Amino acid sequence: MKERPIYKGAHVNLSGNALSVGDLAPEVALVKGDLSSVNIGGSRKNAQLIICILSADTPVCATELKTFNAKCAAIEGVDAIAVSMDLPFAQNRFVSNEGIDRLILASDFRDRAFGRGYGALIADGALASLLARAVFVVAPNGRIVYKEIVKDISDEPNYDAALSAVKEAVKPLANDENAA
16 A cells, blocks of 8 residues: 655645665665766665755755764764755765754655656656655565654654664674674
8 A cells, every 4th residue: 555645735746656664675776966877775784874865955854964963973884875856965064064964965866767767756746756855775685674664744754663673674684794
């Protein structure tokens, strides 16, 4: 069943694959601020925290990015990526102005492969073609271990639940290092 978040009191539809916890996270290529490509999803050395925002130029999204940036600084073994439809130039400006040093900001503006692949692309209304506010945690094996499509797009995500899932996803990595 597809989630239908709310924006200004009205439900919006999402398009793409409605992923669930336990599903394999699709691998997609996004564009970083320097116009190079970054792949996310799939299996990786580290766990992945994938943060979907509407735009870094909005107050709630800016707060969310700064909060995750600060909280991820204390967690080893996680790659934190924030995805939006913002152009890479705008993302670079935000990173520079706000001192974002723990998150990679990446854009899905070219082909919306992330939005469709993760079922987070807003299909209708005033925000059509942007990403819904969502958080995915992907374990190193490529499985989604946490998913939140924020019920009201104007609200911040559940930081504690997302970060708890990240810490659980990196535990096997820490155990492997301790065994070596």
